[in-house]
Amino acid sequence: MSNEKQRILIIDDEKEIRDLINIYLKGEGFETILAEDGEQALEILKNTRVDLMILDIMMPKIDGIEVCMKVREERNTPIIMLSAKAEDMDKILGLTTGADDYVTKPFNPLELVARVKSQLRRYTSLNNAGMTVNKEESISGKDVLIVDDLKINIENHQVFIGDMEKKLTPTEFEILALLAQNRGKVFSIQNIYESVWNEEFMESDNTVMVHIRKIREKLEANPRKPQYIKTVWGVGYKIDK
Incomplete structure (x- = not known):
């Protein structure tokens, strides 16, 4: 900057x-x-x-x-x-x-x-990541994670469903990227909070759940039956392998 x-x-x-x-x-x-x-x-x-x-x-x-x-x-x-x-x-x-x-x-x-x-x-x-990147590079770049038709470009912080870009806040992107980079691993709410916010988790804090809900609203055709971020009841969240 x-x-x-x-x-x-x-x-x-x-x-x-x-x-x-x-x-x-x-x-x-x-x-x-x-x-x-x-x-x-x-x-x-x-x-x-x-x-x-x-x-x-x-x-x-x-x-x-x-x-x-x-x-x-x-x-x-x-x-x-x-x-x-x-x-x-x-x-x-x-x-x-x-x-x-x-x-x-x-x-x-x-x-x-x-x-x-x-x-x-x-x-x-x-x-800094997104300043000189065009749409085609965003979808096909080497740092893209693909989950079905969801494409996440880690380098330039862009997210696409098919060829349609979805706008996430920086915090929402970090949560999504964390799960996508560790597909199959279940992250507890505490794990996600401490990884993304880099501070100690307070037991009553529901910040992560609210952000997960917002990500689902932006990415999912039916947020109540999520295709990407899955809930593992009593444990946390994951993106399937």
Whole structure:
């Protein structure tokens, strides 16, 4: 990503939260832009390159869920959701609208910075891999994994069903690639989380299940009877050999 600083858009209606996140990210060398609500954030995004968004759910005018949905219509920019609510349904709602990660307030700023760096590594890898690759190369390249009519290009982070490209977020792609590169092996939810997020799994965390559901919705003709990612009840998930 050249020598440009990576740019983080911080969206939260609480000034103290915005300022706290801003201090820590600038201390790590990031460029930051601050927005106090979803409406302002969407205006900024019209004309500004943003490498990652930290997005509060509960905001006036346009809330974080709606902002996330609008952003996902056009771009795969990593989104980390913030919320004062710890309930599972709040988290699931944020993730199903396309967020890559979720942090509950109050949070440790150093943990948030670590998650920002983790998401940016995926995003940078995705962009650098896909810059000069055309569709034909994507389907026939040497780093393509094939599962029936599903084609996964590991090098440029593209996924096709037949000749139709399917857009996955960086996190969704990493989960799919992990399973496809280890066909026949069953991965527990904990295995997947610790492999993809590179942090310790919390027993009550259902982030992986939500992402699996989103992948199935994008790839499967019938998500309730998945052809690709199979559930091994009581154990985890796999892609058959």
